[in-house]
Amino acid sequence: MNLIYMGTPDFAVPTxxxxxxxxxxxxxVFTQPDKPKGRGYKLTPPPVKVxxxxxxxxxxxPESLKxxxxxxxxxxxxxxxxxxxxxxxxxxxxxxVLDIPxxxxxxxxxxxxxxxxxxxxxxxxxxxxxxxxxxxTMLMAEGLDTGDMLIQRETAIGENETAAELFDxxxxxxxxVLAETLExxxxxxxxxxxxxxxxxxxxxxLSKDLCAIDFNNNVRNIHKQICGLSDWPCAVTxxxxxxxxxxxxxxxxxxxxxxxxxxxxxxxxxxVACSDGVIRFTEIQAEGSKRMKAEDYLRGKPVAEGxxxx
Numbered sequence: 523m524n525l526i527y528m529g530t531p532d533f534a535v536p537t538x539x540x541x542x543x544x545x546x547x548x549x550x551v552f553t554q555p556d557k558p559k560g561r562g563y564k565l566t567p568p569p570v571k572v573x574x575x576x577x578x579x580x581x582x583x584p585e586s587l588k589x590x591x592x593x594x595x596x597x598x599x600x601x602x603x604x605x606x607x608x609x610x611x612x613x614x615x616x617x618x619v620l621d622i623p624x625x626x627x628x629x630x631x632x633x634x635x636x637x638x639x640x641x642x643x644x645x646x647x648x649x650x651x652x653x654x655x656x657x658x659t660m661l662m663a664e665g666l667d668t669g670d671m672l673i674q675r676e677t678a679i680g681e682n683e684t685a686a687e688l689f690d691x692x693x694x695x696x697x698x699v700l701a702e703t704l705e706x707x708x709x710x711x712x713x714x715x716x717x718x719x720x721x722x723x724x725x726x727x728l729s730k731d732l733c734a735i736d737f738n739n740n741v742r743n744i745h746k747q748i749c750g751l752s753d754w755p756c757a758v759t760x761x762x763x764x765x766x767x768x769x770x771x772x773x774x775x776x777x778x779x780x781x782x783x784x785x786x787x788x789x790x791x792x793x794v795a796c797s798d799g800v801i802r803f804t805e806i807q808a809e810g811s812k813r814m815k816a817e818d819y820l821r822g823k824p825v826a827e828g829x830x831x832x
Contacts, residue, residue, distance in 0.1 A: 524604045534611070670715060740798045764808065
């Protein structure tokens with residue numbers, strides 16, 4: 523197929539890579555503008571752009587296709603793609619673009635639609651303690667993730683799986699599902715299925731307002747908070763007046779340990795009392811330090827039993 527690809531972050535890279543591997547003619551790639559990153563605020567290209575340029579694919583980075591996007595819409599019209607493939611592009615497409623391709627615009631979305639429409643489907647599935655999630659390919663419409671579904675594939679969410687780990691798994695799954703979708707679309711073997719609006723839910727972008735750990739909460743909610751916010755924006759507590767980021771955890775007990783919520787109750791292990799159980803921090807980052815295993819941190823900086831976090 524002659525394709526235009528639209529995507530931006532790491533999640534979108536495996537799908538673009540698969541398009542090249544499957545021999546599709548990727549005519550152009552649209553991605554978001556380079557953004558300043560790091561301490562020096564150096565302009566950094568999106569991961570999708572890096573891959574596209576390595577294949578000598580023309581790259582376009584409009585601020586918007588909806589406002590003053592006529593120049594870019596003309597480029598798309600002139601290319602006459604069979605299909606536009608979209609994965610985590612981060613921008614809505616106007617009807618003028620949606621109507622161009624023969625097979626429509628196909629989106630790769632990291633949830634079992636109609637649940638978790640929006641920018642943060644993977645993280646919210648973990649935060650909300652879902653047992654499963656998956657990938658949905660769909661024909662894009664003017665609404666936010668409202669188009670008819672094409673193929674859907676499920677996967678279980680691991681007990682201690684972080685959003686970052688799930689993100690990587692779904693990125694690879696998305697590439698597979700998209701490859702199958704394009705093949706069946708071209709053969710006329712897919713019947714699009716409308717989404718049930720009554721089952722829809724929204725997954726907004728994460729914010730740092732979600733980060734603070736409240737040890738008076740129940741232990742499972744705290745565990746899923748840590749898993750869902752890893753690697754960004756990351757669950758946070760305070761230890762001896764300094765910020766402590768928590769990337770990974772495990773539930774040790776669902777029974778109260780007799781200590782006040784937030785009390786450090788470990789020795790060689792980073793165990794903390796919650797309202798109804800005990801949680802183990804397994805990967806942390808102390809303020810001014812690097813990310814490391816919690817047991818390694820404790821070997822270098824022991825925490826006195828009875829210390830209160832929070």
